[in-house]
Amino acid sequence: MSAALSPDADAALARAGEPPAAAGPADEGGFGVYVHWPFCRAKCPYCDFNSHVRATPPDEAAFVAALKREMAHMRALSGPRRAQTVFFGGGTPSLMAPATVGAILDAIDAAWPLTGDAEITLEANPTSVEAERFSGYRAAGVNRVSLGVQALHDDALQALGRMHSVDEALAAVALARAAFERVSFDLIYARPGQRPEQWAAELKRALGEGCEHVSLYQLTIEEGTAFAKLHGAGRLVLPDDGLARELWDVTQEITAAAGLPAYEVSNHARPGAEARHNLVYWRYGTYAGIGPGAHGRLQVAGRRRALATERSPDRWLARVAEAGHGLVGDDALAPEEEGEEMLLMGLRLAEGVDLSRLARLSGRPLDGGRIAELEEEGLVARAGDRLRVTPEGFPVLNAVIAALAG
Ligand SMILES: C[S@@+](CC[C@H](N)C(=O)[O-])C[C@H]1O[C@@H](n2cnc3c(N)ncnc32)[C@H](O)[C@@H]1O
Ligand code: SF4
Structure with a gap:
């Protein structure tokens, strides 16, 4: 450049x-x-x-x-x-x-x-x-x-x-x-x-x-x-x-x-x-996605928007020429959707998620009973405000996330 x-x-x-x-x-x-x-x-x-x-x-x-x-x-x-x-x-x-x-x-x-x-x-x-x-x-x-x-x-x-x-x-x-x-x-x-x-x-x-x-x-x-x-x-x-x-x-x-x-x-x-x-992505920050089939998450007027552009390169070019952007998806996420996304992304990380930020975004805390059950099974561990998946939990991560989000 x-x-x-x-x-x-x-x-x-x-x-x-x-x-x-x-x-x-x-x-x-x-x-x-x-x-x-x-x-x-x-x-x-x-x-x-x-x-x-x-x-x-x-x-x-x-x-x-x-x-x-x-x-x-x-x-x-x-x-x-x-x-x-x-x-x-x-x-x-x-x-x-x-x-x-x-x-x-x-x-x-x-x-x-x-x-x-x-x-x-x-x-x-x-x-x-x-x-x-x-x-x-x-x-x-x-x-x-x-x-x-x-x-x-x-x-x-x-x-x-x-x-x-x-x-x-x-x-x-x-x-x-x-x-x-x-x-x-x-x-x-x-x-x-x-x-x-x-x-x-x-x-x-x-x-x-x-x-x-x-x-x-x-x-x-x-x-x-x-x-x-x-x-x-x-x-x-x-x-x-x-x-x-x-x-x-x-x-x-x-x-x-x-x-x-x-x-x-x-x-x-x-x-x-x-x-x-x-x-x-995993810490649930914000990002602009540019080009055919790109996804973005932007904070607009206090709400997180989920953005997705047209996947076909030719149709994307035509849309941009016409509208100035190739967006085919632009949805303001509801608080519970933000919470689910943050959980889905954050539990992939060894460092886990910040439970108080999660509660702030989704408007409600995670179910303490479910966390306790998974802790009992050795699949998650809690330290102060952080919840993370254990090495035993990672091979069954999708099930752990489903149990917490459900
Ligand atoms: C966008 S692709 C790679 C970029 C680049 N075009 C390449 O092929 O080297 C990102 C990575 O996803 C992985 N990947 C793609 N499809 C996969 C699949 N079905 N199973 C496992 N890994 C996959 C591959 O390791 C790949 O390098
Ligand atoms: S099809 Fe393209 S993007 Fe996909 S793995 Fe092969 S080279 Fe990479």
């Missing part, structure tokens, strides 16, 4: 004739900006993210212009805020030219001045073509990348429909570590036929790369994907519950021993290296 990221966001806001963003309930959990880039080179058979494959590359300049217009609309809704984090997610944002990323960051900085230490993450696929652009992204202002490595076995990568080999992915990790202060990568485990001892070796090798953060996702079968068809036909068999639990336990043990314990169900980091953008 041309101008350096705002070293002093308050001063930037003052220059713009605006007061600094008020510290208040809306600031709890922080504020970030999510940008969705909806294109991929090929569709992976397990993935149900909003991603589209095009025969010809999209017109990046047209998207930048539309993203800027949509940003102006979201800025009008959010009021003046400083952005502590930006996340380019996809799809495959690493298909964008670095200049495109720079132009989007400039526009974000103009709308919501970036704090001097803002975390700016870009999701990248670890192919050699994309790794060539890393230094360009760094020069554009990106300071963290998240690479979709997915597996460290070539046959597994092939089965997952990936367009890179293990060697290529590890070369991309090395290039990323040279270009960025902060690097994370994703692996998918609990794959068909995977044994705990194989996964343990693969995970140890991955942690040996020395990154500060890893996201470890159990393979899930998402409706409408190629894997869902295979699974439905009995041609793709996932580990049963017992084996999945063993794989989970191996994951927790090995990451903790390596100094990257889980701070969220699927996310592991050295203390202090947590993904601050995702923490905005």
Whole structure:
């Protein structure tokens, strides 16, 4: 980006004739900006993210212009805020030219001045073509990348429909570590036929790369994907519950021993290296979501609004041209809905949720009897005002949340 990221966001806001963003309930959990880039080179058979494959590359300049217009609309809704984090997610944002990323960051900085230490993450696929652009992204202002490595076995990568080999992915990790202060990568485990001892070796090798953060996702079968068809036909068999639990336990043990314990169900980091953008979601902060199929949560006139944009890139472009934004969903959340969302997000974190903030948002405290029952079963623990899920509770997190929210 041309101008350096705002070293002093308050001063930037003052220059713009605006007061600094008020510290208040809306600031709890922080504020970030999510940008969705909806294109991929090929569709992976397990993935149900909003991603589209095009025969010809999209017109990046047209998207930048539309993203800027949509940003102006979201800025009008959010009021003046400083952005502590930006996340380019996809799809495959690493298909964008670095200049495109720079132009989007400039526009974000103009709308919501970036704090001097803002975390700016870009999701990248670890192919050699994309790794060539890393230094360009760094020069554009990106300071963290998240690479979709997915597996460290070539046959597994092939089965997952990936367009890179293990060697290529590890070369991309090395290039990323040279270009960025902060690097994370994703692996998918609990794959068909995977044994705990194989996964343990693969995970140890991955942690040996020395990154500060890893996201470890159990393979899930998402409706409408190629894997869902295979699974439905009995041609793709996932580990049963017992084996999945063993794989989970191996994951927790090995990451903790390596100094990257889980701070969220699927996310592991050295203390202090947590993904601050995702923490905005999990700590129930507010965020603007820009681009096709992006979600946002903004505090508008004292109410939290749930915002969602059109998923189809072409229809999104047309809507923005017509209305100045691509919103297809804009709902003011009722207090109990806010409470449910905060609980759903916060219990994913090892640190848990703040019960008094939860009661303030939802208008009523959580049922003390239910908490006591779950505590008795060893699934949650309470310390003062915080409620957190225990290591025994995490493998059955959905049931714990349902019991508390019900
Ligand atoms: C938006 S996608 C990744 C971005 C990038 N396009 C890539 O593929 O590297 C985010 C991550 O979600 C994970 N993921 C997507 N679908 C999944 C599924 N069905 N089961 C488990 N993990 C999944 C993958 O690890 C993936 O890297
Ligand atoms: S996993 Fe990544 S590359 Fe594959 S389809 Fe999904 S978003 Fe695209």
